[in-house]
Amino acid sequence: MHNTHQAIDLPSLRKQKILLLLERDGKVTASELVEHFAVSQDTIRRDLGELAAAGLLQRVHGGALPRPKDTGKDFFTRVGETNEVKRHLARVAAGRAEDGQIVLFDSGSTTLQIAQCLPHALHLTVITPSPMIAIALADHPHVKIILAGGQLNPATLSTGGHEAVRLIQSVKADLLFTGVCALHPQVGITSLHFGEVAVKQALLDSASHVIAVTTSDKLGAVEPFVVAPCSRIHTLITEWDAPDVQAYEQLGLQVQRV
Incomplete structure (x- = not known):
């Protein structure tokens, strides 16, 4: 059988x-x-x-x-738009992971890039709602992968629902890597997909240190569904010429421009 x-x-x-x-x-x-x-x-x-x-x-x-680009910002469209700037941000972020840590990975094209940049020698336990990230790390010999189950959202290729949230809530992780849809100093972290909100909130609650990685065009942007205030992020890694980062620093974020 x-x-x-x-x-x-x-x-x-x-x-x-x-x-x-x-x-x-x-x-x-x-x-x-x-x-x-x-x-x-x-x-x-x-x-x-x-x-x-x-x-x-x-x-x-x-x-x-x-596939040819379309107007929808689904997972594969976003990955298709990945450029050298995103890859550079991902490499810098991957360097923040340390041997022996428990690391949460949010779903998304940016966090997939971070996972792909992790050194093969690193010993980690990774928990993620993203099957793509789990597969990307499957050939890392010292990475233990726990995939948060639940219903798969075809647009984001991430799991959601009570099963995913419960598993993530049971974790006390050292680090969370998240790529944000939009980050506004007053409105906070927002998402295009309502179904992602509960999982993203659980991820933020379960990590001692939160690293958000985003290109400068996501700063100051707002999507329909509010996830959390900006202050839930500890470190923001963005482009070296990103504008108005002082607004985020005033909220207590450590901003690393690279």
Whole structure:
């Protein structure tokens, strides 16, 4: 029975890893995927076809590209917009993680980048509502991963609901990495998705130190659903030329411009 269960799970896991490779490299070829996963051309062709049918990538001759940009700010659109500035912020943030810590990772394209920048030698316990972050860290030999379960939001590729909140509330973590949708000195941390609010609040409550990582365009912005005041963040890592950071420093945030 165990083998049957494993056979059911593997195609889904493989497709998620294909999407991670696509996000990292900007393109994938069928021949590289065949070699990477040690499966047949037919299997990879079927995987790419199913991912294309779901709107998660664009099939091209011999492989696949990220799907064409649309107006929605879903997970894959945001990851597709990742640039060198975001990667630099992520590398700086990843350097704040220390050996032996319990670390919470919020979902999102920025936090996925941070996870991908963690050194392989680091010993951590990671708790996250993001299956993509869990998969990104699966090849880190010294990282123990706990995935907060619950209903998956297709727009954010994160779990939500009572199950996810309860698990996160049971954790006393050293560190939380969060990428904010919007951060306004008066309004606070806000989100585009109502379903994310309870999970984000639980993450903030469960961490001794909160590091928010964001590009400067998110500063001063407001989304519809309020998560928490800015003062819940301890360290804000943003671009070196970000404007008006004094407003956040006056609220007690340590602002690191890089």
